[in-house]
Amino acid sequence: DGGITQSPKYLFRKEGQNVTLSCEQNLNHDAMYWYRQDPGQGLRLIYYSQIVNDFQKGDIAEGYSVSREKKESFPLTVTSAQKNPTAFYLCASESAAGINSPLHFGNGTRLTVT
């Protein structure tokens, strides 16, 4: 089955450590996205990538970094500069940005930083 895989499902880190969240898709989609969700809130866009080797900041990019070296992979690094990193992180993809195709989401990674 095609889909988006996020790993791990739960992640625990100490404050001051960088951590990388994995997102892999086998849908052959060009565009990929990272969102953050806090309890009782909607989704906020962190970064997005419309094509390999290109990515753009979203609304809350500070303290995060990404790479898009392969079409199927879009890892997110939460750096020590992110002031409130504890959250639920969602990765999504769509076939191509700008054609109103629905977003496909992974099942998320819940990051807890103490």
Next chain:
Amino acid sequence: DAKTTQPTSMDCAEGRAANLPCNHSTISGNEYVYWYRQIHSQGPQYIIHGLKNNETNEMASLIITEDRKSSTLILPHATLRDTAVYYCIVSQFGAGSYQLTFGKGTKLSVIP
């Protein structure tokens, strides 16, 4: 993107139709209405979208008013597995999904 307004929460009896309203009074002519839902601790799932005609698929029906200022998502026979947060979003045709705004949505509770 135009903003949307949804009730914070709704209840529906199992087996009955669930009607979820959404106001998008500032929607422009080339903006689509999308619905997604999110079951607790999972990623959102696409349900349906439309421009001005009513739409139906295996999951739900979407009714858009003639003036396009509001819409209703209908789950014809709600089950306990339909308990989720439902998001109504408008998106300009040709715009990337990076322009979508996921608000707080409507928490639908299906009651046995």
